Amino acid sequence: MSAGHHTSSTTPRGILGRLHGGARRRTHESILAHLQVLLSTRLGESLSAADLGLVDFADIVHGYPASMQVLRYAMQAMIARYEPRLTQVTITPIDTGDPLTLTLELTAQLKDQSQGSLHMRTELSASGKIHVSGA
Numbered sequence: 001m002s003a004g005h006h007t008s009s010t011t012p013r014g015i016l017g018r019l020h021g022g023a024r025r026r027t028h029e030s031i032l033a034h035l036q037v038l039l040s041t042r043l044g045e046s047l048s049a050a051d052l053g054l055v056d057f058a059d060i061v062h063g064y065p066a067s068m069q070v071l072r073y074a075m076q077a078m079i080a081r082y083e084p085r086l087t088q089v090t091i092t093p094i095d096t097g098d099p100l101t102l103t104l105e106l107t108a109q110l111k112d113q114s115q116g117s118l119h120m121r122t123e124l125s126a127s128g129k130i131h132v133s134g135a
Contacts, residue, residue, distance in 0.1 A: 027115050031085055035106075036132040038082055039075065039122060052082065068093055072104070075122075079108075086118065087111055100126040106134075 043053035054074055072091045079089050086108040094103040102124040109117050120134030 024115050027110070028118060031083065031118060032120060032132055032134065034083055035120070036130070038078060039130045039132060052078065085111055
């Protein structure tokens with residue numbers, strides 16, 4: 001093989017590469033949308049899945065900072081159960097300086113190794129709204 005010739009075992013070039021990249025983007029967007037729904041669900045809201053949902057923001061704030069660990073474990077357990085496309089989920093609190101918003105960073109590996117990993121940010125506001133962003 002010449003020095004200027006490089007082969008890659010990851011994403012193919014040309015149209016196949018663009019199609020593969022589009023599939024990855026759609027998968028990531030689908031997972032982010034699903035996580036937005038999962039993490040916005042409050043415990044007890046689902047009649048068919050009693051363990052689906054997170055505790056209310058007010059309950060987290062009253063027990064802060066100890067409740068942050070409980071929230072992280074609850075999120076990890078819920079993602080493990082209801083989002084089977086992800087593995088190795090890590091949730092890390094981020095200090096943004098805003099006492100009315102809890103910010104967490106989530107990293108995970110997609111089960112389909114060719115889809116890579118997922119990095120996202122979750123912000124839980126005092127109003128109880130959750131915003132999920134990233135890719």
